[in-house]
Amino acid sequence: MADKASSPVGRTEYQPLYAQVKSLLLKRIGSGGWKPGEMLPNENELAAEYNVSQGTVRKALMALEAGKMLIRRQGVGTFVARHSRDQALFQFFRIVGLDDKRLTPASKVLTQRTARAKSDQAARLGIEPGASLHTIARIRFLNGIPAIFERILVPTTLMPDLAVAVGSEMEDEMYVIYQERFGISIARVSERLAAVAATSEEARHLKLDVGAPLLEISRVAFDVNGRAAEIRVSRCDTTRSRYAADIE
Known part of the structure; x- marks a missing residue:
């Protein structure tokens, strides 16, 4: 009860x-x-x-x-409400095809490590500089083509034993994992967009030239109590897709 x-x-x-x-x-x-x-x-x-x-x-x-x-x-x-893969994508994934049809990404984890929060990261997450973070790097594929290089940062105090299968395709969305394993339900996100140039690492994974134009989506995700739970920086090749948001 x-x-x-x-x-x-x-x-x-x-x-x-x-x-x-x-x-x-x-x-x-x-x-x-x-x-x-x-x-x-x-x-x-x-x-x-x-x-x-x-x-x-x-x-x-x-x-x-x-x-x-x-x-x-x-x-x-x-x-x-229980997050499902489809619901999480529908609510929070804002990359669509050039025809405006929704796309369903596949994700492959490249690395998972721990790192110390830099001052700007700490400020966005409401934690102390130097606090421990899970750092996850992954590639997201759209229609089988690598299109998004993504880094995810999560405070280890929030989800101490967070682990994803490195080198494997992810079956669940991260927000499903947060809710099912840790009881943390993402309720809203705040995003900032910028035009950036592909680094050598991003270019290698996305099969682009170094310096190719990318759309950067820098996101902070908040749980139902307004607590920052995640920073996510997505660098997107928008050759075959674009960002779409409905504003009410």
């Missing part, structure tokens, strides 16, 4: 009640009070627990569903 709410809804807060309930539910999911795939109590039970109306709870649940943190199954109940 999940733990009870650790803090009550404050009726004098500026935030609307439903937003406060949403925040408390998110905090509970992020702390492991409800696991991925677990069913939440029904609306009446949640309303009684948080001392709000059923309508307020419903609005909070709908907001979390819209943010893909919950799945509501008619006549069954409300469940914590």
Whole structure:
């Protein structure tokens, strides 16, 4: 049974009640009070627990569903969303074909090591400079062609025994691994784009000339509690693809 709410809804807060309930539910999911795939109590039970109306709870649940943190199954109940490979790609992979059709990448891990966080990396992750990081380098293939050279940085304190199979094709997306192995659900990402030139290492793996133009996507991924969980730097050959984002 999940733990009870650790803090009550404050009726004098500026935030609307439903937003406060949403925040408390998110905090509970992020702390492991409800696991991925677990069913939440029904609306009446949640309303009684948080001392709000059923309508307020419903609005909070709908907001979390819209943010893909919950799945509501008619006549069954409300469940914590579980990342799947397809869902993670649909939500977070923004490279499409020149015809705007979605592409499904295949990934091969090149190396996994540990390193010390540089000052800029530490600032982005909210950790101390010099803290230990998992560093993973991989190639992502689009339609069988190497198209993305990627480096992934994850604090070891967050996921101490994170390990991927070097030299093998990855079956799961990283965000599926984070959730299934460590209970860390990625809720949002922040990305910055830049035009860069291929290094010798990137050119070798992507079968390009050194200095060839690449699109760099520098991303920080945040979990449901707003904690930075990953830095990902993707350097993309956009000869046969492009970046696409919908802004609402």
